[in-house]
Amino acid sequence: MAEGVRRNLPPLTLHVPEPKFRPGDAVDYADFDRGAAGAVSRPAIDASPDVMRDHAYSLVRVLDDDGKAVGPWDPRLEPERLVAMLRHMALTRAYDDRLYRAQRQGKTSFYMKCTGEEATSIAAAYALDRDDMCFPSYRQQGILLARGWSLVDMMCQVYSNRGDRLKGRQMPIMYSAREAGFFSISGNLATQYPQAVGFAMASAAKGDTRIAAAWCGEGSTAEGDFHSACTFASVYRAPVILNVINNQWAISSFSGFAGAENTTFAARAIGYGMAGLRVDGNDALAVYAATEWAAERARANAGPTLIEFFTYRAEGHSTSDDPTKYRSAEENVKWPLGDPIARLKEHVIAIGAWDEERHAAMDKAVIDEVRTAQKEAEAMGILADGLLQHPFATMFEDVFEEMPWHLKEQSQQMHDERKKAGI
């Protein structure tokens, strides 16, 4: 007992959260309540946040266990659109697998997959307009793919090679593509949140029709940026969609360290007077419907929406992470909301728009597409080619619009030092 405490009181205890399952544990999700698909109501797009409180604690789901789309959130998409979404989700997975392997082959320093979370960016991108601005985190490569961005361009960034428009300055996967409405990715977490709100505010102040959307992980909702963004979004009714990808793990810290034991992440919206939705993130139709609802709400000047996409990070945090060291291997396979690609595939087969044969052909086609792009990207170099990728002078460019004297001097000094050393 600490010195000086009053002995007639029970000692205080500190609660340190602990995940349910650790390596070696059998996984049992019996107490996880998914709710029934189609059970959650779909409010009017201009509904007041205070009549939507339950939406922050339930789970919007469209696809039932038989692959049927049910309930008020069914977005009733054309079969061709569903298949196109499915194809982009498969392409994302093929892209991830290929570049994960490239990292293991020593062709680049780092990679991050979004396996199991493909729907949260692909279906969301489909529900947004092409010119809406996205402020992604590092697991939304699907947005670029859904918007038809060049695979080769993305790979060049991962390889930091001669074709990398970012001149080899950013870690792999920290893309920037203004033309694709994809804001430059930061390594500092949740910084994109207030930035997205600022973009949305600017668009509204200018009388534009474009909206903004941001993505962050559940772990980084603990950052001050998240809360500043929610305050601004709510105060000015910014036309913005704030997505929280609750994939259960922030590297090795489970969602309990961001507060998941006490409430949901969608419920963060309630304190800010915002609309909040909790959505099955492995159900592409639910992701689409929720994003479409929030986008329509934003465009109608009815305010921002905070969406928690409940999902699971099926792979490690990054190539530098080994999840077998901190979580049960069964978590992934027993995840009660399944695999988003498998679920969408089952649905398009159930409605007669798809079959196993076409699916196998598509899987092969996306792998070929990725392989072809990889060849083209690697022809422009890989990270292992070292210092020869970008002219040295580029290091000093873009610090300022115009290079000030001290950078000119340092640039010259670097050239002189290399010349003298014979490099």
Next chain:
Amino acid sequence: MNMIQAINSALDVMMARDPDIVVMGEDVGFFGGVFKATEHLQARYGKTRVFDTPITELGIIGVSVGMCAYGLRPVPEIQFADYIYPALDQLVSEAARLRYRSAGEFTAPMTIRSPFGGGIFGGQTHSQSPEAMFTHVAGLKTVIPSNPYDAKGLLIAAIEDNDPVVFFEPKRIYNGPFDGHYDRPVTPWAKHPAAVVPEDYYRIPLGKAAVVREGEAVTILCYGTMVHVAVGVVAEMGVDAEIIDLRTLVPLDIAAIEASVRKTGRVVVVHEATKTSGFGAELAALIQERCFYTLEAPIERVTGWDTPYPHSLEWAYFPGPVRLTQALEKILEA
């Protein structure tokens, strides 16, 4: 005009010229700012261009970055420079590096205005001079005016600049030049030549220092409030000092500094910020790298102490005439 009116005029002129400029910050809208620097702007340009914000400096700067991504040119106000720290990550990791990390695809042409420095009994949370911290960050520009004329011309240049600029306003001289004698009445700006400020547009380029007084015996490098302390001390001592008002710390006018040091051979650096790792250290290092053989005495630094700014003892902290006089006597005897 006094400094506040000059700053207000710069914002007014620029908002009239460019519809993409927005002003935001705590209390800057209807009320016109706690120092009145944004007075009348909301009435003139509307609530969507001049508005109050929640009390989250991180949010103010983060939202400004997003507005830049849209194509606006925000001029956020941080009410006191001491409160920039909560926004430091958005400033240092985001605004400052956005151009670099996106290879020019996204930029952050924003000007962060903030009153700084002591001398108004603001205690340790309303008095600091954090400028050195920002000069250390690649991608940020740091500007500090010392009089109304410069304040307007430099602020216009900062707003037009396509890089993020931290614009520190020495609040001790908002209403009049201050020579460091806290027990004497302060003269209002009206009697100062720099108070003649054109109503219209003009700019003072960033990166250009001003020679406030030419001299042969010693170079005094200073900025902000300290310019007036230097002017007062030099007049009282009757020394033939050259006084250089740096005006911008990044980009720095190294040519003006070198030219003066080569002429005088002696240098005193004056700033209000704490000494250790202060901007005076950078100036001293640059001068010894570039002008060592013309130096006739070690470089002197006159600064605040390495303590937080004390409330009741602020005049003992402030690097006023006594400290500068002693430094000048010492360097001129060397």
